[in-house]
Amino acid sequence: xxxxxxxxxxxxxxxxxxxxxxxxxxxxxxxxxxxxxxxxxxxxxxxxxxxxxxxxxxxxxxxxxxxxxxxxxxxxxxxxxxxxxxxxxxxxxxxxxxxxxxxxxxxxxxxxxxxxxxxxxxxxxxxxxxxxxxxxxxxxxxxxxxxxxxxxxxxxxxxxxxxxxxxxxxxxxxxxxxxxxxxxxxxxxxxxxxxxxxxxxxxxxxxxxxxxxxxxxxxxxxxxxxxxxxxxxxxxxxxxxxxxxxxxxxxx
Amino acid sequence: xxxxxxxxxxxxxxxxxxxxxxxxxxxxxxxxxxxxxxxxxxxxxxxxxxxxxxxxxxxxxxxxxxxxxxxxxxxxxxxxxxxxxxxxxxxxxxxxxxxxxxxxxxxxxxxxxxxxxxxxxxxxxxxxxxxxxxxxxxxxxxxxxxxxxxxxxxxxxxxxxxxxxxxxxxxxxxxxxxxxxxxxxxxxxxxxxxxxxxxxxxxxxxxxxxxxxxxxxxxxxxxxxxxxxxxxxxxxxxxxxxxxxxxxxxxx
Numbered sequence: 001x002x003x004x005x006x007x008x009x010x011x012x013x014x015x016x017x018x019x020x021x022x023x024x025x026x027x028x029x030x031x032x033x034x035x036x037x038x039x040x041x042x043x044x045x046x047x048x049x050x051x052x053x054x055x056x057x058x059x060x061x062x063x064x065x066x067x068x069x070x071x072x073x074x075x076x077x078x079x080x081x082x083x084x085x086x087x088x089x090x091x092x093x094x095x096x097x098x099x100x101x102x103x104x105x106x107x108x109x110x111x112x113x114x115x116x117x118x119x120x121x122x123x124x125x126x127x128x129x130x131x132x133x134x135x136x137x138x139x140x141x142x143x144x145x146x147x148x149x150x151x152x153x154x155x156x157x158x159x160x161x162x163x164x165x166x167x168x169x170x171x172x173x174x175x176x177x178x179x180x181x182x183x184x185x186x187x188x189x190x191x192x193x194x195x196x197x198x199x200x201x202x203x204x205x206x207x208x209x210x211x212x213x214x215x216x217x218x219x220x221x222x223x224x225x226x227x228x229x230x231x232x233x234x235x236x237x238x239x240x241x242x243x244x245x246x247x248x249x250x251x252x
Numbered sequence: 253x254x255x256x257x258x259x260x261x262x263x264x265x266x267x268x269x270x271x272x273x274x275x276x277x278x279x280x281x282x283x284x285x286x287x288x289x290x291x292x293x294x295x296x297x298x299x300x301x302x303x304x305x306x307x308x309x310x311x312x313x314x315x316x317x318x319x320x321x322x323x324x325x326x327x328x329x330x331x332x333x334x335x336x337x338x339x340x341x342x343x344x345x346x347x348x349x350x351x352x353x354x355x356x357x358x359x360x361x362x363x364x365x366x367x368x369x370x371x372x373x374x375x376x377x378x379x380x381x382x383x384x385x386x387x388x389x390x391x392x393x394x395x396x397x398x399x400x401x402x403x404x405x406x407x408x409x410x411x412x413x414x415x416x417x418x419x420x421x422x423x424x425x426x427x428x429x430x431x432x433x434x435x436x437x438x439x440x441x442x443x444x445x446x447x448x449x450x451x452x453x454x455x456x457x458x459x460x461x462x463x464x465x466x467x468x469x470x471x472x473x474x475x476x477x478x479x480x481x482x483x484x485x486x487x488x489x490x491x492x493x494x495x496x497x498x499x500x501x502x503x504x
Contacts, residue, residue: 092380128344143497159407245395
């Protein structure tokens with residue numbers, strides 16, 4: 001049986017893609033992914049003779065099904081995702097689809113090739129905001145009830161977690177981020193630093209460091225990652241820093 | 253002024269280190285790190301003519317101070333950490349030390365080169381356990397009061413976060429993980445899957461998938477990462493999977 005492997009490309013630049021990911025792509029006969037991600041690795045695919053299947057954003061399940069079919073038909077297949085494919089990516093979906101097949105028709109599970117996750121890339125752009133315990137929450141309520149997302153925000157706020165928000169805002173969904181701000185303000189000071197990184201590690205990368213009071217006034221979209229500091233996070237000379245210790249902040 | 257850059261090497265194998273990290277190391281005159289991490293990149297350092305400063309685990313602050321001194325003295329310097337240097341790594345400490353210097357004596361901040369984080373590497377070994385909102389908590393109480401760590405465990409449990417534990421257990425600290433188990437059991441079923449990955453992506457890598465009821469009976473040490481599933485996580489054919497949706501589990 002041929003193998004199917006899910007690959008995290010990292011945040012965007014080919015400089016952030018691991019050699020393991022590159023080799024897996026080079027060895028594949030079929031490369032499947034959202035067209036934007038396929039473009040990130042254009043130089044690896046051009047004139048390679050590989051079959052490349054790029055589809056639009058909302059066709060995730062179809063895309064993964066197609067990939068599993070290709071592998072089941074005997075072709076070495078990779079599915080590519082940006083960031084780490086194991087975080088809100090394609091890893092789970094592909095693995096579920098593989099395991100749903102009768103054993104005799106199952107492609108071999110080539111595993112997940114871990115990549116640099118978007119949250120780590122965004123943090124590196126802001127300074128060092130993620131040095132202590134953190135929570136990662138997606139504000140997209142397409143697959144998760146908003147009640148549950150809200151509860152998680154509350155728990156993250158109450159537990160003084162550094163809090164990273166994926167999918168913070170879309171054209172249709174603009175109110176949720178305001179609710180996050182209100183919940184966080186119940187537990188944290190209005191001047192808590194909040195970093196917003198858009199298109200981390202890509203050409204159009206932007207970063208803003210704001211405060212819990214004001215951050216929702218900044219440009220935030222589906223390519224943004226928002227990192228809300230904990231009670232110890234501070235900003236110095238434009239860098240956002242969360243100290244590792246709760247006791248040693250002043251006596252380095 | 254020379255530049256100081258903090259680099260995440262990824263989980264262990266040189267195959268998981270990004271080209272950006274490799275280039276930064278190649279361009280450095282001085283490479284500073286915990287000796288175990290220095291060993292991971294031996295082949296990049298041998299006969300390179302670089303000054304290599306390796307120190308023991310407990311000398312973190314001294315090590316970072318030394319690195320900042322070298323950069324301030326005019327040498328291009330990199331500090332290497334395993335995983336992502338921005339997660340419980342050296343990024344924050346080095347940045348803090350740079351910014352504490354008077355401006356005229358400050359080396360240039362070369363930034364953090366993000367790496368594949370240990371939690372992403374461990375997840376890839378287990379299957380796809382991290383596909384939904386998650387919390388990352390270190391159980392080390394050297395720099396954080398145990399009360400706060402316990403509170404965070406409680407919040408993560410109550411919010412049904414997939415929960416990743418760094419530094420889960422050491423020779424001296426064996427009871428905390430039992431307390432985590434007890435807190436989690438108040439909110440989650442005893443058969444919730446728990447994955448334990450030790451030395452992810454290194455030669456001696458091991459993985460175990462257990463349950464919330466039983467996982468503390470398994471071998472867990474300071475090289476282990478523990479991932480506790482959420483209420484939807486399941487195990488099939490030895491793989492741990494957290495579905496992305498709360499509604500679509502049954503109808504892929």
